[in-house]
Amino acid sequence: MSSLVTALEDTIVVEYGQFVVQEISMLRSPLALPDPVGDWVAVGGPGGLLLHSAATDHYPLVRLELWNDAPSTASGYWDHVLELTCDVQSAVRLQSVTAEHSDHTLSIEQPGAHHARVHVGNRDEAAELDEGTLESGIERWLIQLWPA
Template sequence: MGYNAFGLQESDDADLAVPFPDDFDYDTFLSTHPGRLDITSGGHTHTAAVTVEVWDGPPPEQDPANWDEQAEADFESTSGQVVVWSMSLGRADDVITLADSGGAWQVRVSCAGRAEAAALSDGEGTGTGVERYLVQFWPAGS
């Protein structure tokens, strides 16, 4: 995590009109651009735990009491493959396969540990796994 932000976007970002991190909205927990999801963090610089799940239909609702933030959005993938992007590290190596080809998706992002990550950033500066994300994708209309 760098600069309170990370994103998920198409694995091949060459055709994206607005690649990460251009036009990042720091005032919104989850915001979208074509082929891209932007997520704000509670902490400036740290290593967050990010779990990505791909479902055949809507996943069970997450108990809001377990999360500091939750948001849902529409996501259109042209390739069916996305990767995590960081402002400080760039593109991650691991490819997340949503499907064999492109399509429309729903996504829910849940986050816990935001205050702890912010306090860490204000104190010693970095840490690992204090802030946790669950990112759930499922086909739109399912």
């Protein structure tokens, strides 16, 4: 039975329509991952997750969760829910594409490969934001991590 190990709620500035869940060491960066072709929401790999917002410049609400095993998909309305994998060491935090980072960290108990279930909501509302508005709390994200 899966149980929540730890969680944090945070926000970070989205720049150029993107932000990352980045391992603290920053020796590997999800910003180095290739953007998928077409409309995309997230990609995972060495160093964390690269996330694609529906708006260019704003502050989404983000909840990061670490689970000991696969959790249930979160209830509520989500525009997209997808599962992918990433590889992270020791701790992660939210970071902008120009390296502004959150002061809050999520400790990773078992370094290495992790599953990530990414939920995102309110994308239509976020897409209506003008470039450079820096609105807060429109788009919302839930990212659940657990060991692979």
